[in-house]
Amino acid sequence: MINWQVVAALGKRYIYIYSRNSFRILDIVFWPVMDLLVWGWVSAYMMTSQKGLPQMATFLIGAIILFNILLRVQQGITVSFLEDIWSRNLLNVFAAPVRASEFVAATYLVGLTQALAVMCVMSVAAYFIYGFSVSSIGWTLIPLFLNLLMMGWSLGLCTTALILRFGNQAEALAWAVPFLIQPLSAVFYPVSILPKFLQPISYCLPAAHVFEGMREVLQQNKFPQEHLIAAAVLNVIYMTLSGFFFAHMFKEARRKGLISKLVV
Protein backbone atom coordinates (compact mmCIF):
# COMPACT_ATOMS: atom_id res chain seq x y z
CA MET A 1 0.00 0.00 0.00
CA ILE A 2 1.37 3.40 -0.98
CA ASN A 3 0.20 6.77 0.35
CA TRP A 4 0.79 9.09 -2.61
CA GLN A 5 0.60 12.18 -0.41
CA VAL A 6 3.73 10.92 1.35
CA VAL A 7 5.41 10.16 -1.99
CA ALA A 8 4.53 13.67 -3.22
CA ALA A 9 6.02 15.22 -0.07
CA LEU A 10 9.24 13.24 -0.52
CA GLY A 11 9.35 14.14 -4.21
CA LYS A 12 8.87 17.81 -3.37
CA ARG A 13 11.79 17.57 -0.97
CA TYR A 14 14.07 16.22 -3.71
CA ILE A 15 12.99 19.03 -6.04
CA TYR A 16 13.95 21.58 -3.38
CA ILE A 17 17.27 19.84 -2.67
CA TYR A 18 18.20 19.49 -6.34
CA SER A 19 17.18 23.01 -7.25
CA ARG A 20 19.41 24.42 -4.46
CA ASN A 21 22.45 22.31 -5.26
CA SER A 22 24.33 23.45 -8.35
CA PHE A 23 26.41 20.24 -8.34
CA ARG A 24 23.23 18.22 -8.88
CA ILE A 25 22.41 20.42 -11.87
CA LEU A 26 25.85 19.52 -13.26
CA ASP A 27 24.72 15.88 -13.22
CA ILE A 28 21.83 16.74 -15.49
CA VAL A 29 23.44 19.27 -17.84
CA PHE A 30 27.22 19.47 -17.69
CA TRP A 31 28.39 15.84 -17.55
CA PRO A 32 25.94 14.50 -20.15
CA VAL A 33 26.95 17.28 -22.59
CA MET A 34 30.64 16.57 -21.90
CA ASP A 35 30.05 12.89 -22.71
CA LEU A 36 28.31 13.87 -25.88
CA LEU A 37 31.12 16.18 -26.97
CA VAL A 38 33.89 13.67 -26.32
CA TRP A 39 32.18 10.71 -27.97
CA GLY A 40 30.78 12.83 -30.80
CA TRP A 41 34.21 14.15 -31.69
CA VAL A 42 35.75 10.69 -31.43
CA SER A 43 33.21 9.36 -33.90
CA ALA A 44 33.64 12.40 -36.18
CA TYR A 45 37.37 11.70 -36.22
CA MET A 46 36.75 8.02 -37.05
CA MET A 47 34.50 9.03 -39.91
CA THR A 48 37.17 11.25 -41.44
CA SER A 49 39.99 8.76 -40.96
CA GLN A 50 38.20 5.58 -42.03
CA LYS A 51 35.81 5.29 -44.90
CA GLY A 52 32.89 2.92 -44.71
CA LEU A 53 31.84 3.84 -41.23
CA PRO A 54 29.09 6.36 -41.91
CA GLN A 55 26.80 4.94 -39.25
CA MET A 56 29.41 4.79 -36.52
CA ALA A 57 28.82 8.36 -35.43
CA THR A 58 25.08 7.76 -35.24
CA PHE A 59 25.60 4.59 -33.21
CA LEU A 60 27.95 6.24 -30.78
CA ILE A 61 25.88 9.38 -30.28
CA GLY A 62 22.69 7.34 -29.87
CA ALA A 63 24.50 5.01 -27.45
CA ILE A 64 25.88 7.79 -25.30
CA ILE A 65 22.44 9.41 -25.02
CA LEU A 66 20.78 6.12 -24.03
CA PHE A 67 23.59 5.12 -21.65
CA ASN A 68 23.20 8.46 -19.88
CA ILE A 69 19.54 7.63 -19.27
CA LEU A 70 20.55 4.44 -17.46
CA LEU A 71 23.34 6.22 -15.59
CA ARG A 72 21.22 9.17 -14.42
CA VAL A 73 18.27 7.04 -13.30
CA GLN A 74 20.57 4.87 -11.17
CA GLN A 75 22.40 7.88 -9.77
CA GLY A 76 19.19 9.83 -9.24
CA ILE A 77 17.94 7.13 -6.89
CA THR A 78 21.21 6.53 -5.06
CA VAL A 79 22.27 10.15 -4.69
CA SER A 80 18.80 11.06 -3.37
CA PHE A 81 19.35 8.52 -0.59
CA LEU A 82 22.87 9.84 0.01
CA GLU A 83 21.51 13.41 0.26
CA ASP A 84 19.50 12.26 3.29
CA ILE A 85 22.62 10.75 4.87
CA TRP A 86 24.77 13.80 4.13
CA SER A 87 22.19 16.15 5.61
CA ARG A 88 21.79 13.90 8.71
CA ASN A 89 18.08 13.72 7.96
CA LEU A 90 17.65 9.98 7.41
CA LEU A 91 16.44 9.26 10.95
CA ASN A 92 13.84 12.03 10.66
CA VAL A 93 12.50 10.42 7.50
CA PHE A 94 12.38 6.87 8.86
CA ALA A 95 11.00 8.07 12.22
CA ALA A 96 8.11 9.58 10.22
CA PRO A 97 5.24 7.42 8.94
CA VAL A 98 7.04 6.66 5.68
CA ARG A 99 6.91 3.13 4.32
CA ALA A 100 9.99 1.77 2.57
CA SER A 101 7.81 1.40 -0.55
CA GLU A 102 6.90 5.11 -0.44
CA PHE A 103 10.55 6.06 -0.04
CA VAL A 104 11.44 3.88 -3.02
CA ALA A 105 8.55 5.25 -5.12
CA ALA A 106 9.75 8.81 -4.49
CA THR A 107 13.31 7.97 -5.52
CA TYR A 108 11.95 6.23 -8.65
CA LEU A 109 10.18 9.48 -9.55
CA VAL A 110 13.44 11.37 -9.07
CA GLY A 111 15.16 8.88 -11.39
CA LEU A 112 12.44 9.29 -14.02
CA THR A 113 12.60 13.09 -13.83
CA GLN A 114 16.39 13.09 -14.16
CA ALA A 115 16.26 10.68 -17.09
CA LEU A 116 13.73 12.85 -18.95
CA ALA A 117 15.73 16.00 -18.25
CA VAL A 118 19.00 14.41 -19.38
CA MET A 119 17.41 13.03 -22.54
CA CYS A 120 15.99 16.44 -23.44
CA VAL A 121 19.31 18.22 -22.82
CA MET A 122 21.34 15.65 -24.77
CA SER A 123 18.87 15.43 -27.64
CA VAL A 124 18.92 19.18 -28.15
CA ALA A 125 22.73 19.31 -27.82
CA ALA A 126 23.20 16.38 -30.26
CA TYR A 127 20.91 18.05 -32.81
CA PHE A 128 22.66 21.41 -32.69
CA ILE A 129 26.24 20.09 -32.47
CA TYR A 130 26.10 17.06 -34.78
CA GLY A 131 22.79 17.32 -36.56
CA PHE A 132 21.80 14.00 -34.93
CA SER A 133 18.11 13.70 -34.22
CA VAL A 134 16.86 11.16 -31.69
CA SER A 135 13.71 11.04 -33.79
CA SER A 136 15.76 8.94 -36.24
CA ILE A 137 15.19 6.10 -33.74
CA GLY A 138 11.46 6.72 -34.18
CA TRP A 139 8.77 5.47 -31.78
CA THR A 140 11.11 2.65 -30.79
CA LEU A 141 12.78 5.24 -28.58
CA ILE A 142 9.88 4.93 -26.10
CA PRO A 143 10.29 1.21 -25.30
CA LEU A 144 14.09 1.62 -25.35
CA PHE A 145 13.77 4.46 -22.83
CA LEU A 146 11.33 2.53 -20.63
CA ASN A 147 13.60 -0.51 -20.54
CA LEU A 148 16.59 1.59 -19.53
CA LEU A 149 14.46 3.35 -16.93
CA MET A 150 13.45 0.03 -15.38
CA MET A 151 17.01 -1.25 -15.40
CA GLY A 152 18.19 2.03 -13.82
CA TRP A 153 15.53 1.64 -11.12
CA SER A 154 16.74 -1.88 -10.32
CA LEU A 155 20.40 -0.85 -10.24
CA GLY A 156 19.60 2.21 -8.13
CA LEU A 157 17.60 0.20 -5.63
CA CYS A 158 20.31 -2.45 -5.31
CA THR A 159 22.99 0.23 -4.86
CA THR A 160 20.88 1.95 -2.19
CA ALA A 161 20.36 -1.38 -0.43
CA LEU A 162 24.12 -1.99 -0.41
CA ILE A 163 24.79 1.49 1.04
CA LEU A 164 22.12 0.81 3.67
CA ARG A 165 23.85 -2.45 4.55
CA PHE A 166 27.52 -1.51 4.28
CA GLY A 167 27.27 2.16 5.21
CA ASN A 168 29.17 5.17 4.04
CA GLN A 169 32.11 3.08 2.83
CA ALA A 170 29.87 1.84 0.01
CA GLU A 171 29.09 5.37 -1.19
CA ALA A 172 31.44 5.03 -4.17
CA LEU A 173 29.05 2.45 -5.62
CA ALA A 174 26.64 5.28 -6.37
CA TRP A 175 28.93 6.35 -9.20
CA ALA A 176 30.64 3.06 -10.01
CA VAL A 177 27.84 0.56 -10.58
CA PRO A 178 26.77 1.58 -14.13
CA PHE A 179 30.41 1.53 -15.26
CA LEU A 180 30.93 -1.90 -13.74
CA ILE A 181 28.31 -3.33 -16.06
CA GLN A 182 29.07 -1.08 -19.03
CA PRO A 183 31.55 -3.47 -20.74
CA LEU A 184 28.97 -6.27 -20.80
CA SER A 185 26.11 -3.97 -21.76
CA ALA A 186 27.44 -3.62 -25.31
CA VAL A 187 26.85 0.10 -25.27
CA PHE A 188 29.34 1.09 -27.97
CA TYR A 189 29.82 -2.23 -29.81
CA PRO A 190 27.69 -5.26 -30.65
CA VAL A 191 27.50 -8.25 -28.29
CA SER A 192 29.15 -10.38 -31.03
CA ILE A 193 32.43 -8.52 -30.42
CA LEU A 194 32.62 -9.92 -26.89
CA PRO A 195 34.42 -13.25 -26.25
CA LYS A 196 32.05 -16.17 -26.79
CA PHE A 197 31.85 -17.11 -23.10
CA LEU A 198 30.79 -13.58 -22.16
CA GLN A 199 28.00 -13.28 -24.72
CA PRO A 200 25.36 -15.26 -22.78
CA ILE A 201 26.17 -13.19 -19.70
CA SER A 202 25.79 -10.03 -21.71
CA TYR A 203 22.37 -11.15 -22.94
CA CYS A 204 21.29 -11.49 -19.32
CA LEU A 205 21.48 -7.70 -19.07
CA PRO A 206 18.46 -5.73 -20.33
CA ALA A 207 20.82 -2.93 -21.42
CA ALA A 208 22.58 -5.24 -23.91
CA HIS A 209 19.23 -5.89 -25.62
CA VAL A 210 18.41 -2.19 -25.61
CA PHE A 211 21.68 -1.22 -27.32
CA GLU A 212 21.45 -4.11 -29.78
CA GLY A 213 17.91 -2.95 -30.50
CA MET A 214 19.03 0.63 -31.02
CA ARG A 215 21.64 -0.47 -33.55
CA GLU A 216 19.07 -2.63 -35.32
CA VAL A 217 16.75 0.34 -35.72
CA LEU A 218 19.46 2.70 -36.91
CA GLN A 219 21.08 0.18 -39.25
CA GLN A 220 18.12 -1.75 -40.65
CA ASN A 221 15.23 0.52 -39.74
CA LYS A 222 13.64 -2.58 -38.19
CA PHE A 223 11.55 -2.70 -34.99
CA PRO A 224 13.70 -4.79 -32.60
CA GLN A 225 10.81 -6.79 -31.18
CA GLU A 226 12.83 -9.74 -29.86
CA HIS A 227 15.36 -7.55 -28.07
CA LEU A 228 12.63 -5.35 -26.56
CA ILE A 229 10.65 -8.34 -25.27
CA ALA A 230 13.80 -9.95 -23.84
CA ALA A 231 14.76 -6.66 -22.14
CA ALA A 232 11.25 -6.21 -20.71
CA VAL A 233 11.13 -9.77 -19.33
CA LEU A 234 14.58 -9.39 -17.76
CA ASN A 235 13.59 -6.03 -16.30
CA VAL A 236 10.50 -7.47 -14.65
CA ILE A 237 12.66 -10.19 -13.10
CA TYR A 238 15.34 -7.75 -11.95
CA MET A 239 12.84 -5.24 -10.57
CA THR A 240 11.20 -7.98 -8.54
CA LEU A 241 14.54 -9.29 -7.29
CA SER A 242 15.80 -5.80 -6.44
CA GLY A 243 12.58 -5.13 -4.51
CA PHE A 244 13.12 -8.28 -2.43
CA PHE A 245 16.79 -7.44 -2.00
CA PHE A 246 16.00 -3.93 -0.73
CA ALA A 247 13.27 -5.23 1.59
CA HIS A 248 15.71 -7.80 2.99
CA MET A 249 18.45 -5.21 3.50
CA PHE A 250 15.98 -2.81 5.13
CA LYS A 251 14.95 -5.58 7.52
CA GLU A 252 18.61 -6.32 8.22
CA ALA A 253 19.26 -2.61 8.81
CA ARG A 254 16.46 -2.59 11.40
CA ARG A 255 17.80 -5.73 13.02
CA LYS A 256 21.39 -4.48 13.18
CA GLY A 257 20.62 -0.82 13.93
CA LEU A 258 22.30 0.34 10.72
CA ILE A 259 19.93 3.23 9.94
CA SER A 260 21.23 5.36 12.79
CA LYS A 261 24.83 4.48 11.94
CA LEU A 262 24.38 6.11 8.54
CA VAL A 263 23.64 9.41 10.26
CA VAL A 264 27.20 10.68 10.44
Next chain:
Amino acid sequence: MSTEPKPTGQNDENPVVVAEHVQKSFGKFTAISDVNFTVKRGEIVGLLGANGAGKTTLIQMLLGLLSPSSGKIRIFGMDPEKDRISILRRANFSSAYVSLPYNLKVWENLDIFAGLYCIKNKKEKIDHLLELFGVKHLKTRMTGRLSSGESTRVNLCKALLNDPEILFLDEPTASLDPDIADKVRKLLARYREEHNVTMIYTSHNMRDVEELCDRIMFVAGGKIIADGQTSDILSKFEEQSLEELFIKIARDGEITTLGGTNEETAT
Protein backbone atom coordinates in the same frame (compact mmCIF):
# COMPACT_ATOMS: atom_id res chain seq x y z
CA MET B 1 -5.11 -4.49 2.25
CA SER B 2 -4.43 -4.93 5.94
CA THR B 3 -6.93 -3.69 8.44
CA GLU B 4 -5.82 -0.60 10.33
CA PRO B 5 -5.14 -1.63 13.93
CA LYS B 6 -7.74 -0.33 16.28
CA PRO B 7 -6.21 2.57 18.24
CA THR B 8 -5.89 1.86 21.89
CA GLY B 9 -4.53 3.78 24.80
CA GLN B 10 -7.08 6.61 24.45
CA ASN B 11 -8.13 5.95 27.99
CA ASP B 12 -5.84 7.69 30.48
CA GLU B 13 -5.70 4.48 32.52
CA ASN B 14 -4.07 2.49 29.73
CA PRO B 15 -0.31 2.79 29.50
CA VAL B 16 0.88 4.37 26.26
CA VAL B 17 4.10 2.35 26.26
CA VAL B 18 4.56 -1.17 27.54
CA ALA B 19 7.94 -2.93 27.40
CA GLU B 20 8.17 -6.50 28.67
CA HIS B 21 11.40 -8.47 28.88
CA VAL B 22 12.89 -6.50 26.00
CA GLN B 23 16.31 -7.56 24.91
CA LYS B 24 18.57 -6.41 22.10
CA SER B 25 21.82 -8.09 21.19
CA PHE B 26 24.28 -7.32 18.44
CA GLY B 27 26.12 -10.60 18.02
CA LYS B 28 27.56 -11.46 21.43
CA PHE B 29 27.10 -7.94 22.76
CA THR B 30 23.91 -7.33 24.71
CA ALA B 31 22.87 -3.69 24.38
CA ILE B 32 19.54 -4.02 26.22
CA SER B 33 18.90 -6.78 28.71
CA ASP B 34 15.48 -7.82 30.00
CA VAL B 35 14.00 -4.34 30.27
CA ASN B 36 10.49 -3.87 31.68
CA PHE B 37 8.59 -0.62 32.08
CA THR B 38 5.35 1.17 31.29
CA VAL B 39 4.69 4.83 30.55
CA LYS B 40 1.36 6.46 31.27
CA ARG B 41 -0.46 9.01 29.15
CA GLY B 42 0.80 12.55 29.78
CA GLU B 43 3.85 11.37 31.68
CA ILE B 44 7.33 12.75 30.99
CA VAL B 45 9.92 10.07 31.56
CA GLY B 46 13.61 10.92 31.59
CA LEU B 47 15.98 8.25 30.34
CA LEU B 48 19.33 8.80 31.99
CA GLY B 49 22.57 7.00 31.51
CA ALA B 50 26.16 7.37 30.41
CA ASN B 51 27.16 7.20 26.77
CA GLY B 52 26.66 3.67 25.49
CA ALA B 53 24.27 2.76 28.32
CA GLY B 54 21.52 1.77 25.88
CA LYS B 55 19.21 4.84 25.88
CA THR B 56 19.36 5.45 22.14
CA THR B 57 18.95 1.74 21.42
CA LEU B 58 15.82 1.76 23.56
CA ILE B 59 14.38 4.84 21.83
CA GLN B 60 15.11 3.39 18.42
CA MET B 61 13.25 0.21 19.34
CA LEU B 62 10.28 2.27 20.52
CA LEU B 63 10.35 4.13 17.20
CA GLY B 64 10.44 0.87 15.26
CA LEU B 65 13.84 1.70 13.75
CA LEU B 66 15.44 -1.24 15.48
CA SER B 67 13.97 -4.69 16.02
CA PRO B 68 14.24 -6.17 19.54
CA SER B 69 15.95 -9.56 19.74
CA SER B 70 13.26 -10.74 22.14
CA GLY B 71 10.51 -9.42 24.39
CA LYS B 72 7.44 -7.37 23.72
CA ILE B 73 6.96 -3.67 23.03
CA ARG B 74 3.51 -2.14 22.69
CA ILE B 75 2.78 1.51 21.93
CA PHE B 76 -0.92 2.48 22.02
CA GLY B 77 -1.41 -1.28 22.29
CA MET B 78 0.28 -1.84 18.93
CA ASP B 79 3.48 -3.62 17.96
CA PRO B 80 6.13 -1.28 16.46
CA GLU B 81 7.32 -4.17 14.30
CA LYS B 82 3.97 -4.76 12.63
CA ASP B 83 2.14 -1.45 13.05
CA ARG B 84 5.06 0.93 12.68
CA ILE B 85 3.23 3.37 10.38
CA SER B 86 0.08 3.54 12.55
CA ILE B 87 2.21 4.26 15.62
CA LEU B 88 4.42 6.83 13.92
CA ARG B 89 1.38 8.79 12.73
CA ARG B 90 0.63 9.42 16.42
CA ALA B 91 4.24 9.89 17.52
CA ASN B 92 7.13 12.16 16.68
CA PHE B 93 10.83 12.47 17.31
CA SER B 94 13.48 15.11 17.72
CA SER B 95 17.18 14.72 18.32
CA ALA B 96 20.02 17.16 18.69
CA TYR B 97 22.01 14.85 16.44
CA VAL B 98 19.56 14.68 13.57
CA SER B 99 19.10 17.67 11.28
CA LEU B 100 16.66 18.94 8.76
CA PRO B 101 18.20 19.41 5.28
CA TYR B 102 20.42 22.49 5.61
CA ASN B 103 19.90 23.80 2.08
CA LEU B 104 16.14 24.15 2.45
CA LYS B 105 14.33 27.06 4.01
CA VAL B 106 12.73 26.52 7.40
CA TRP B 107 9.18 26.63 6.03
CA GLU B 108 10.10 24.27 3.16
CA ASN B 109 11.37 21.68 5.62
CA LEU B 110 8.29 22.01 7.80
CA ASP B 111 6.02 21.93 4.75
CA ILE B 112 7.62 18.65 3.61
CA PHE B 113 7.29 17.00 7.03
CA ALA B 114 3.70 18.25 7.28
CA GLY B 115 3.18 16.38 3.99
CA LEU B 116 4.79 13.22 5.37
CA TYR B 117 2.42 13.34 8.35
CA CYS B 118 -0.53 14.18 6.03
CA ILE B 119 -1.37 17.33 8.02
CA LYS B 120 -4.38 19.35 6.98
CA ASN B 121 -4.14 23.16 7.14
CA LYS B 122 -0.37 22.91 6.85
CA LYS B 123 0.26 26.64 6.59
CA GLU B 124 -1.74 27.53 9.71
CA LYS B 125 -0.15 24.70 11.68
CA ILE B 126 3.39 25.69 10.69
CA ASP B 127 2.75 29.37 11.46
CA HIS B 128 1.25 28.49 14.85
CA LEU B 129 4.24 26.35 15.86
CA LEU B 130 6.82 28.85 14.63
CA GLU B 131 4.98 31.49 16.66
CA LEU B 132 4.82 29.21 19.72
CA PHE B 133 8.57 28.60 19.66
CA GLY B 134 9.38 32.24 18.83
CA VAL B 135 11.02 31.51 15.50
CA LYS B 136 8.45 32.81 13.04
CA HIS B 137 10.92 35.43 11.82
CA LEU B 138 13.16 32.58 10.62
CA LYS B 139 10.53 31.11 8.33
CA THR B 140 12.32 32.02 5.10
CA ARG B 141 15.85 31.49 6.39
CA MET B 142 17.98 28.59 5.17
CA THR B 143 17.99 25.86 7.83
CA GLY B 144 21.78 25.55 7.60
CA ARG B 145 22.17 29.17 8.69
CA LEU B 146 20.34 28.76 11.98
CA SER B 147 22.13 28.86 15.32
CA SER B 148 21.98 25.75 17.56
CA GLY B 149 19.17 27.24 19.62
CA GLU B 150 17.16 28.23 16.56
CA SER B 151 17.76 24.85 14.97
CA THR B 152 16.57 23.03 18.11
CA ARG B 153 13.37 25.06 18.20
CA VAL B 154 12.71 24.44 14.50
CA ASN B 155 13.30 20.72 15.08
CA LEU B 156 10.77 20.85 17.90
CA CYS B 157 8.29 22.58 15.56
CA LYS B 158 8.77 19.60 13.23
CA ALA B 159 8.25 17.22 16.14
CA LEU B 160 4.91 18.81 17.05
CA LEU B 161 3.49 19.13 13.53
CA ASN B 162 1.21 16.11 13.88
CA ASP B 163 0.05 16.88 17.47
CA PRO B 164 1.83 13.73 18.64
CA GLU B 165 0.44 11.75 21.53
CA ILE B 166 3.94 10.58 22.32
CA LEU B 167 7.13 12.49 21.73
CA PHE B 168 10.61 10.95 21.72
CA LEU B 169 13.22 13.58 22.51
CA ASP B 170 16.87 12.59 22.27
CA GLU B 171 18.95 15.21 24.10
CA PRO B 172 16.97 18.15 22.72
CA THR B 173 18.88 20.71 24.77
CA ALA B 174 22.38 19.42 23.96
CA SER B 175 24.68 22.26 22.87
CA LEU B 176 22.21 24.95 23.95
CA ASP B 177 23.17 27.81 26.23
CA PRO B 178 21.41 27.83 29.65
CA ASP B 179 19.00 30.58 28.59
CA ILE B 180 17.77 28.79 25.46
CA ALA B 181 17.73 25.42 27.26
CA ASP B 182 15.50 26.96 29.92
CA LYS B 183 13.14 28.36 27.27
CA VAL B 184 12.95 24.98 25.56
CA ARG B 185 12.15 23.21 28.86
CA LYS B 186 9.41 25.73 29.64
CA LEU B 187 7.92 25.38 26.18
CA LEU B 188 7.86 21.60 26.47
CA ALA B 189 6.32 21.75 29.94
CA ARG B 190 3.66 24.14 28.67
CA TYR B 191 2.97 21.96 25.68
CA ARG B 192 2.52 18.91 27.90
CA GLU B 193 0.08 20.81 30.13
CA GLU B 194 -1.98 21.92 27.15
CA HIS B 195 -1.95 18.67 25.19
CA ASN B 196 -1.34 15.95 27.78
CA VAL B 197 1.37 14.53 25.53
CA THR B 198 3.60 11.69 26.74
CA MET B 199 7.33 12.33 26.43
CA ILE B 200 10.33 10.06 26.62
CA TYR B 201 13.30 12.28 27.10
CA THR B 202 17.00 11.48 27.09
CA SER B 203 19.44 14.03 28.40
CA HIS B 204 22.80 14.46 30.04
CA ASN B 205 21.57 17.71 31.51
CA MET B 206 20.38 16.88 35.02
CA ARG B 207 18.56 20.19 35.31
CA ASP B 208 16.44 19.28 32.29
CA VAL B 209 15.46 16.06 33.96
CA GLU B 210 14.80 17.52 37.42
CA GLU B 211 12.65 20.32 36.07
CA LEU B 212 10.74 18.52 33.38
CA CYS B 213 10.43 14.83 34.12
CA ASP B 214 7.80 13.22 36.34
CA ARG B 215 9.86 10.10 36.54
CA ILE B 216 13.32 8.95 35.64
CA MET B 217 14.76 5.68 34.50
CA PHE B 218 18.49 5.15 34.93
CA VAL B 219 19.97 2.91 32.28
CA ALA B 220 23.35 1.26 32.75
CA GLY B 221 24.83 -1.70 30.96
CA GLY B 222 21.60 -2.15 29.00
CA LYS B 223 19.47 -2.50 32.15
CA ILE B 224 17.13 -0.17 33.93
CA ILE B 225 18.76 -0.01 37.33
CA ALA B 226 16.49 2.62 38.85
CA ASP B 227 13.00 3.74 37.97
CA GLY B 228 10.90 6.20 39.91
CA GLN B 229 10.48 9.80 41.00
CA THR B 230 13.66 11.81 41.42
CA SER B 231 13.26 12.24 45.20
CA ASP B 232 12.56 8.52 45.75
CA ILE B 233 15.58 7.48 43.73
CA LEU B 234 17.89 9.95 45.46
CA SER B 235 16.81 8.75 48.91
CA LYS B 236 17.07 5.12 47.86
CA PHE B 237 20.66 5.55 46.73
CA GLU B 238 21.49 8.08 49.43
CA GLU B 239 22.70 10.74 47.06
CA GLN B 240 22.14 14.49 47.23
CA SER B 241 21.69 15.19 43.55
CA LEU B 242 20.99 13.46 40.28
CA GLU B 243 24.37 14.57 39.04
CA GLU B 244 26.13 12.73 41.87
CA LEU B 245 24.02 9.66 41.27
CA PHE B 246 24.69 9.85 37.53
CA ILE B 247 28.45 9.95 38.14
CA LYS B 248 28.24 7.06 40.60
CA ILE B 249 26.28 4.94 38.14
CA ALA B 250 28.50 5.89 35.22
CA ARG B 251 31.65 4.96 37.15
CA ASP B 252 30.50 1.77 38.83
CA GLY B 253 27.09 1.04 37.44
CA GLU B 254 26.83 -2.51 38.72
CA ILE B 255 23.36 -3.19 40.03
CA THR B 256 24.77 -4.95 43.05
CA THR B 257 26.83 -1.96 44.15
CA LEU B 258 23.72 0.18 44.05
CA GLY B 259 21.60 -2.30 45.86
CA GLY B 260 18.76 -2.41 43.34
CA THR B 261 17.56 -4.73 40.60
CA ASN B 262 15.30 -4.32 37.65
CA GLU B 263 12.51 -6.07 39.50
CA GLU B 264 12.94 -3.97 42.62
CA THR B 265 12.69 -0.59 40.95
CA ALA B 266 9.77 1.53 42.06
CA THR B 267 7.37 2.84 39.46
